[in-house]
Every structure is written in C-alpha cells, then in structure tokens.
Amino acid sequence: MAAVRTRYAPSPTGYMHLGNLRTGLYAYLTAKKDGGQFILRIEDTDQGRLQEGAVQAIYDTLGRVGLRHDEGPDVGGPYGPYVQSERLEIYHRYAEELIERGGAYRCFCTPEETEAQRAAARLHKRPFKDERCRALTPDDVAQRLASGMPSVVRQRTPLTGTTSYDDVVFGHIAVDNAELDDSVLLKSDGFPTYNFANVVDDHLMRITHVMRGAEYLSSTPKYVLIYEAFGWDVPVHVHLPVINKSATEKLSKRHGDASFEDYYSKGYLPEAILNYVALLGWAPGNDEEFFTLEELVGNFSFAGLSKSPSIFDPVKLRWMNGEYIRRLPFEEFHRLALRWYPENVRECPVDLLALSRLMHTRTAVLSEIPEQIDFVAALPDYDPALYTHKKMKTDTAIALRSLEAARGTLGSLTSFGHEEVHAALEALAAELGVKNGQVMYPVRVALSGKEFTPGGASELSELFGRDEALRRIDVGIEKLSGA
Numbered sequence: 001m002a003a004v005r006t007r008y009a010p011s012p013t014g015y016m017h018l019g020n021l022r023t024g025l026y027a028y029l030t031a032k033k034d035g036g037q038f039i040l041r042i043e044d045t046d047q048g049r050l051q052e053g054a055v056q057a058i059y060d061t062l063g064r065v066g067l068r069h070d071e072g073p074d075v076g077g078p079y080g081p082y083v084q085s086e087r088l089e090i091y092h093r094y095a096e097e098l099i100e101r102g103g104a105y106r107c108f109c110t111p112e113e114t115e116a117q118r119a120a121a122r123l124h125k126r127p128f129k130d131e132r133c134r135a136l137t138p139d140d141v142a143q144r145l146a147s148g149m150p151s152v153v154r155q156r157t158p159l160t161g162t163t164s165y166d167d168v169v170f171g172h173i174a175v176d177n178a179e180l181d182d183s184v185l186l187k188s189d190g191f192p193t194y195n196f197a198n199v200v201d202d203h204l205m206r207i208t209h210v211m212r213g214a215e216y217l218s219s220t221p222k223y224v225l226i227y228e229a230f231g232w233d234v235p236v237h238v239h240l241p242v243i244n245k246s247a248t249e250k251l252s253k254r255h256g257d258a259s260f261e262d263y264y265s266k267g268y269l270p271e272a273i274l275n276y277v278a279l280l281g282w283a284p285g286n287d288e289e290f291f292t293l294e295e296l297v298g299n300f301s302f303a304g305l306s307k308s309p310s311i312f313d314p315v316k317l318r319w320m321n322g323e324y325i326r327r328l329p330f331e332e333f334h335r336l337a338l339r340w341y342p343e344n345v346r347e348c349p350v351d352l353l354a355l356s357r358l359m360h361t362r363t364a365v366l367s368e369i370p371e372q373i374d375f376v377a378a379l380p381d382y383d384p385a386l387y388t389h390k391k392m393k394t395d396t397a398i399a400l401r402s403l404e405a406a407r408g409t410l411g412s413l414t415s416f417g418h419e420e421v422h423a424a425l426e427a428l429a430a431e432l433g434v435k436n437g438q439v440m441y442p443v444r445v446a447l448s449g450k451e452f453t454p455g456g457a458s459e460l461s462e463l464f465g466r467d468e469a470l471r472r473i474d475v476g477i478e479k480l481s482g483a
C-alpha cells in the first residue's frame with residue numbers, strides 16, 4: 001500500500017470558512033496518522049471568483065493552526081505546480097487524451113444553443129447530453145477547430161450502465177449513467193472546471209484519499225468515470241458532512257461569522273478554533289473534548305466520522321475558547337491580553353500584571369477585555385441607581401451607610417492586600433449587622449461604576465491601592481448623598 005497522501009484544495013475566494021478548515025484538518029490528520037504527506041493545492045480556475053489576498057489568508061490560517069503542508073506552492077514538491085492556473089497546459093494535454101479515449105468530446109454550441117438543449121432536456125426530465133456534438137466525427141471537429149470556432153470540452157457520460165464507488169463515510173453510492181449530465185471539463189477560456197481539474201490533479205499528485213465536503217458526493221460518479229476512462233486507480237473518497245447553522249440552515253459565508261478570520265480577529269485562539277472544528281463531524285468515541293493537534297493525530301480515525309450534518313454552536317466555541325484561555329500559562333495570557341488593553345489602561349498607574357491575573361480566569365474571548373476593564377483607567381460617570389440591587393439586598397440608603405463605614409475601615413488598614421481587605425470588610429458587615437454582600441457590592445460599584453467586574457471589592461481595592469480606592473469611594477458617597 002502506497003504512503004497516504006491527502007490534499008487540501010481550497011479556492012482562494014475569500015476568508016477561510018470553518019467548514020473548509022475542517023476539511024483541511026481532517027486531510028492533515030489522515031495523512032499524519034499514517035506518516036504520510038499533506039499537500040496544499042490552490043484551486044483558482046474560477047477566475048471570476050478570485051479574491052485579492054485570499055491565498056495569503058490560506059497560508060496565514062494554516063500557519064496559525066499549525067497545519068504544516070509537505071508540498072505546496074510556497075514549499076514546492078515533486079508534483080507541482082500546485083496552483084491550478086499554472087497547470088493549464090497539463091489539463092489541455094489530458095483533455096485531448098480523454099477525447100481520444102472516448103471519455104469526452106468537443107462541443108461547439110453557442111451558449112444559446114446549449115441553453116435550448118438544456119431546456120428541452122429539462123422539459124423531458126432527461127439529463128443534458130449534447131446529442132449534436134457527441135455525434136461529430138473527428139473530421140467535423142478538426143474542421144471547426146481550424147475555422148477558429150470556439151469550443152468547450154464536455155464529458156461524454158455513458159448512455160447506459162451504472163457507476164458506483166464506496167465512500168468511507170456515506171457508503172455505497174451508485175448512479176445510472178443515463179442520469180448524468182455531460183458537464184464541461186474545459187471551458188472556452190482554456191481553464192478547466194473543478195470537474196476535470198480535481199481528477200487530473202489528484203491522480204498526478206498521487207493523492208490516495210480525497211477528502212472534501214459532502215456537496216461533491218453526487219458528482220463523484222462522474223469523476224470516477226474520468227478515472228476509469230484514463231485507466232487510473234480511483235482514490236479512496238471520504239466525503240464530510242455539511243455543517244449547519246441550525247437544524248434547517250446551512251452555515252454559509254453569508255452568515256459572516258463562519259470564517260476562521262472572523263473568530264481569530266475577535267480574539268479566539270487558533271488552537272481553540274481548531275479543536276472545536278475537529279469535533280464538527282468527528283467524535284473520538286469517548287467523552288474527551290480537548291485535543292491538541294498532536295493528540296488529534298493520535299486519536300483521529302474514519303470510524304469516528306459521522307454522516308449526519310453537524311451543527312455549529314458558537315456558544316460552545318466560546319466556552320471552549322474560555323477554557324483554552326484559562327489553560328494558557330499566565331505569562332502567555334498576559335502577553336496576549338496586553339494587546340487588548342486600551343492605551344489609557346496601559347498607561348495608568350495600576351499594576352498590569354495584577355490586572356491580568358484578575359482577567360485570566362474571567363476572559364472567554366480576548367476582544368471582550370476592553371469593555372470589561374474600561375473602568376480601570378478612569379471611573380466612569382454612573383447612575384447611583386446602580387447601588388440598588390435586589391439580589392445583593394442593597395439600596396441607596398444601605399449603600400451610603402456601607403460606603404461611609406468602609407471608608408473608615410479601609411483608611412485605617414496598614415496592608416492593602418485583597419485578603420486583608422476582604423477580612424476587614426467582612427468584619428465590618430458583621431459589625432453593622434448586615435450581609436457581606438451589602439458591604440461588598442456597594443464597595444465594588446464605587447470602585448468600578450459597574451455592576452459586573454473582573455474581581456470583587458477586595459481584589460479591585462488591591463488593584464487600585466489605598467489612595468485611588470478611597471478616592472472612588474468618596475465619589476460614591478457624594479453621589480449617594482445627593483441621591
């Protein structure tokens with residue numbers, strides 16, 4: 001058995017959709033599990049859909065998630081070029097050979113003529129097979145070509161019989177050849193279609209396992225016919241289930257939030273995205289959910305692939321990202337978090353390491369950091385109604401009494417560590433005969449001007465230090481006295 005060779009064959013048409021990333025990941029795992037090769041091929045034959053910068057986005061994404069390719073446009077390899085637009089001459093050569101072998105024919109119909117034949121086929125509920133051009137003799141063809149008539153190359157699908165293959169995930173797939181359309185293989189602009197290029201390239205690049213989205217499941221019999229017409233071995237096919245946004249909706253680029261870049265730029269960690277994406281269509285067979293790329297290589301198997309659509313759950317991805325953030329070494333988190341600290345926070349006198357220690361366990365997505373810490377550099381102007389909190393059993397009167405007492409307690413503390421502050425405020429609550437929250441909550445609001453904060457009253461006190469903490473408490477007292 002030849003060494004496993006898989007390929008990731010994205011079209012550079014925009015950002016990397018998470019479904020495409022998953023295909024790339026599974027192809028990588030399939031190769032690496034077996035000590036094989038993972039190849040990157042850029043499928044840019046649909047020139048109208050190309051997007052500037054999309055190839056770079058592919059390299060960037062693969063690099064960020066650690067899917068290193070063994071062969072590809074940038075690293076070279078023995079079966080290049082690895083960009084389809086640089087292989088046109090190869091497709092032309094193989095198209096001629098396929099015509100000679102009876103697997104294809106030249107079609108000289110104008111778009112209008114083709115459309116008329118298609119309409120007739122639809123009317124009779126027949127697939128489209130271009131009877132006129134199929135019947136042209138080699139001489140007819142030569143003459144038309146010599147006279148400069150534009151043409152395309154179409155697949156000559158058989159009129160009878162069946163074509164089948166066994167998909168690893170979806171099982172035995174068989175179609176009646178009479179049902180197949182004669183699709184275009186080579187366009188009049190000289191570019192191949194996917195229908196042709198994928199077969200020629202997968203064969204020439206010695207791909208052993210073709211992994212791609214289930215949307216190709218039903219056209220694969222046509223590709224099998226091309227392999228057979230050339231007398232080539234058909235690779236193993238592994239079609240992957242669609243990823244849905246909900247029970248009824250497909251996850252598409254139009255949803256905006258479906259690309260790697262969207263999540264990456266929002267402060268999701270590449271490893272978390274990759275881990276989550278790995279579970280969209282594959283299950284390890286136990287309860288484990290957290291996998292490094294290396295662990296995925298060790299655990300991945302075709303047996304865990306599912307054919308039912310998987311549902312993309314952004315809430316789960318967010319949760320998983322938070323877990324990945326918590327598992328980061330503190331220094332690493334601090335380095336990442338600093339990039340999200342607004343300038344006024346980076347320049348204010350608080351200890352940023354201490355701030356990061358508070359944030360490390362309380363951050364699910366890095367981009368949420370700025371709004372969580374917006375109170376650090378400057379106390380926002382807030383409504384004293386914030387002191388009224390049902391669950392904390394506080395209102396403005398209780399808050400005013402607590403803040404005035406807390407001011408005295410905190411002012412006389414000799415050490416301002418959070419443990420000392422906490423003990424002192426707890427003792428104060430007992431002394432006042434109120435619940436802890438009736439002291440802690442008002443102090444926390446006074447320090448932050450917010451209902452939700454990273455860390456409680458004592459942690460924020462330590463972060464700000466005595467002078468700033470007392471100053472903020474004074475602002476609170478003043479607001480409440482006027483209320």
Ligand code: GLU
Pocket residue numbers: 008009010011043198211212213
């Ligand atoms: N270029 C195709 C796409 O992006 C690749 C399909 C395949 O992997 O063969 O959908």
